[in-house]
Amino acid sequence: MNGNKGDMAAQGSAVPDPTLRRLPVYHHYLKNLSAADGDSISCTQIAEYLGLVPIQVRKDLAYTGIVGRPKTGYIVGELKAAIEKFLGWENQSDALLFGAGHLGMALLSYDGFRSYGLNILAAVDDDQSKQQTTVNGKKIIPLHKAEGLIKRLHIKIGIIAVPAAQAQDVADLMSQSGIRAIWNFAPVKVRAPQGIIVQHENLASSLAVLSKKLALAS
Amino acid sequence: MNGNKGDMAAQGSAVPDPTLRRLPVYHHYLKNLSAADGDSISCTQIAEYLGLVPIQVRKDLAYTGIVGRPKTGYIVGELKAAIEKFLGWENQSDALLFGAGHLGMALLSYDGFRSYGLNILAAVDDDQSKQQTTVNGKKIIPLHKAEGLIKRLHIKIGIIAVPAAQAQDVADLMSQSGIRAIWNFAPVKVRAPQGIIVQHENLASSLAVLSKKLALAS
Numbered sequence: 001m002n003g004n005k006g007d008m009a010a011q012g013s014a015v016p017d018p019t020l021r022r023l024p025v026y027h028h029y030l031k032n033l034s035a036a037d038g039d040s041i042s043c044t045q046i047a048e049y050l051g052l053v054p055i056q057v058r059k060d061l062a063y064t065g066i067v068g069r070p071k072t073g074y075i076v077g078e079l080k081a082a083i084e085k086f087l088g089w090e091n092q093s094d095a096l097l098f099g100a101g102h103l104g105m106a107l108l109s110y111d112g113f114r115s116y117g118l119n120i121l122a123a124v125d126d127d128q129s130k131q132q133t134t135v136n137g138k139k140i141i142p143l144h145k146a147e148g149l150i151k152r153l154h155i156k157i158g159i160i161a162v163p164a165a166q167a168q169d170v171a172d173l174m175s176q177s178g179i180r181a182i183w184n185f186a187p188v189k190v191r192a193p194q195g196i197i198v199q200h201e202n203l204a205s206s207l208a209v210l211s212k213k214l215a216l217a218s
Numbered sequence: 219m220n221g222n223k224g225d226m227a228a229q230g231s232a233v234p235d236p237t238l239r240r241l242p243v244y245h246h247y248l249k250n251l252s253a254a255d256g257d258s259i260s261c262t263q264i265a266e267y268l269g270l271v272p273i274q275v276r277k278d279l280a281y282t283g284i285v286g287r288p289k290t291g292y293i294v295g296e297l298k299a300a301i302e303k304f305l306g307w308e309n310q311s312d313a314l315l316f317g318a319g320h321l322g323m324a325l326l327s328y329d330g331f332r333s334y335g336l337n338i339l340a341a342v343d344d345d346q347s348k349q350q351t352t353v354n355g356k357k358i359i360p361l362h363k364a365e366g367l368i369k370r371l372h373i374k375i376g377i378i379a380v381p382a383a384q385a386q387d388v389a390d391l392m393s394q395s396g397i398r399a400i401w402n403f404a405p406v407k408v409r410a411p412q413g414i415i416v417q418h419e420n421l422a423s424s425l426a427v428l429s430k431k432l433a434l435a436s
Contacts, residue, residue, distance in 0.1 A: 020430055021423035028407070028422070087426050088433050102327055106320035112405050116422050117429055156432060181432040183425070187330050189246070197435060199428045203419075204246070204334050205239035207401070208305050210417045211335060212238055214374060214399040215306050217415060 019060045020087075024116065025050060026061070027083045030076055037077025043068060089117040094155045096179075098170045099162035100125035100140050103185055107161060108135045121155065150177040157181045164188040171198075237278045238305075242334065243268065244279065245301045248294055255295025261286060307335040312373045314397075316388045317380035318343035318358050321403055325379060326353045339373065368395040375399045382406040389416075 029049060035041060043061070047054040058068060061079065064086040068074050084090060092114070097104055100123040107113075108123050122139045125131070130140045141149065149155065158179040160170050167186035174182055174192075181197040184190050192198050247267060253259060261279070265272040276286060279297065282304035286292050302308060310332070315322055318341045325331075326341050340357045342364045343349070349358050359367065367373065376397040378388050385404035392400055392410075399415040402408050410416050 015430065017427050020427045021420070024422040024426045025407075025420065032406075088429055093429055093432070102320055102324035106324050109320055110405075110421075112422065113425065116425050118425055157428070180435065181428055183428055187328075188250075189243075195435070197428060197431045199424060199431075201421075201424060202239070202243065203328075204242040204330065206417060206419060207331065207334050207336055208242045209235050209238045210375070210399055210401055210415060211306055211311055212233065213415045213417075214311070217398065217413070 015063050019063055022050075022052075022060050023064070023083050023087055026057070027080060027087075030080050030083075033076065035076050037075075037080070039076050040069075040072040040074060041076055041079070042073035045073075087117070089115065092117055092119045093157055094153060095120050095157035095159055095183075096146065096150060096155050097123040097159040097161060098125075098146070098174075099123070099160065099166075100127065100130050100135070101161065101163075104161035105135060107159060107185070108138055111136070118157070120159070121153065122149070147173065147177045150174075150179060155179065157183065160184045160186050160190065162186060233281050237281055240268075240270075240278050241282070241301050241305060244275070245298060245305075248298045248301075251294065253294050255293070255298070257294050258287075258290040258292060259294055259297070260291035263291070305335070307333065310335055310337045311375050312371060313338050313375035313377055313401075314364065314368060314373050315341040315377040315379060316343075316364070316392075317341070317378065317384075318345065318348050318353070319379065319381075322379035323353060325377060325403070326356055329354070336375070338377070339371065340367070365391065365395045368392075368397060373397065375401065378402040378404050378408065380404060 026046060029046060043054040043057045047057045061068070064082040066074065066079060066082040095118055097107055097120050100108065104123055104125070108120060113120065120138060122141055123135070124143055124146045125140050126143050131142060133140060156179065158174040160167050160182060162170055164186050167184065167188050167190050171182055171190035171192055175196055179196070182190065182192055183199050183201065185201045187204065189200060190198060244264060247264060261272040261275045265275045279286070282300040284292065284297060284300040313336055315325055315338050318326065322341055322343070326338060331338060338356060340359055341353070342361055343358050344361050349360060351358060374397065376392040378385050378400060380388055382404050385402065385406050385408050389400055389408035389410055393414055397414070400408065400410055401417050401419065403419045405422065407418060408416060
């Protein structure tokens with residue numbers, strides 16, 4: 001591990017998840033600003049737009065190593081670059097998607113992931129009619145070819161978009177093949193050996209927040 | 219407002235979002251337990267499975283109004299019922315979905331929402347070939363019929379699954395038609411008048427958490 005990477009790890013390991021979640025939102029806001037890259041922007045401006053307190057914005061941005069200047073704030077272009085670098089968006093990570101149903105197809109067709117450093121190489125699905133097609137330039141391959149592909153291309157990220165009943169089997173196959181991070185969209189928790197990162201995309205949880213707020217407001 | 223609803227509101231308004239997000243996860247865990255409804259379960263057991271500290275579990279569950287008993291803990295059936303009641307899952311809320319592309323179709327076909335109190339009535343899409351079909355028993359209607367349907371059926375929840383460029387227009391139409399809560403899956407923030415709840419489903423944010431952890435681990 002070189003010194004540079006060590007620094008990043010030391011710094012990054014302390015970053016709270018909510019901060020990591022907000023950084024792409026700041027970036028998105030900056031990208032859609034009508035400001036030029038050379039213009040400056042203050043914490044207060046960003047905070048106002050996103051409904052946060054300015055000190056929270058300053059704290060979040062400080063994790064990227066950037067420091068705002070008194071009065072002028074941040075230079076828009078520098079701030080965007082600092083977030084991109086911190087989140088590793090210049091380095092594309094390859095991913096393999098399992099499941100080419102509606103949700104899998106949605107993920108496969110979404111071009112936005114590329115700008116966030118994620119490159120979905122192909123999808124895995126045993127439906128033979130799908131294997132004849134390419135989606136967004138990406139092939140759909142049969143299950144028995146998945147392990148070989150992961151090993152040959154050293155793919156590190158696996159995305160689960162299969163039905164709940166098959167999710168754990170897919171997660172097991174991923175762990176055995178060398179996948180290091182699992183992004184799970186199936187509506188069920190999957191287990192993986194220690195050292196493998198699992199992130200659940202739980203729509204029921206989001207829905208709970210939304211409908212509880214609605215119930216309270218009406 | 220009757221006393222009961224008032225109590226719930228007073229209690230609910232203080233519930234932190236992370237707690238609301240965890241409650242469906244506890245429920246999911248309980249539902250998949252091999253335990254009978256009459257069995258008891260401790261905070262420690264739940265906490266262990268979900269990788270939380272027991273005091274966090276106890277605090278979260280207390281929001282539903284249920285109190286664990288010393289030694290025995292909670293009765294599984296009572297705990298499930300308390301979570302369902304607190305999250306309002308017995309009362310179905312109707313929703314209208316905008317956009318029947320891959321993501322919209324995925325949401326429309328997902329049966330799981332019903333058990334979380336969400337009933338997607340129909341989807342809105344101006345693609346005429348889609349309007350001939352029903353998905354999961356649900357019709358796809360043209361855009362010009364959306365406002366009338368929302369008003370006639372008093373639909374309170376709108377789901378956005380259209381491309382980013384159309385998201386704000388859809389949000390505006392929703393607000394004007396009487397929608398009170400917007401669940402936005404488009405990769406862009408939408409604005410709505412005060413009093414309307416907007417929840418963004420931001421995949422870029424989730425991806426940021428996942429890939430940062432992966433970068434730190436490797």
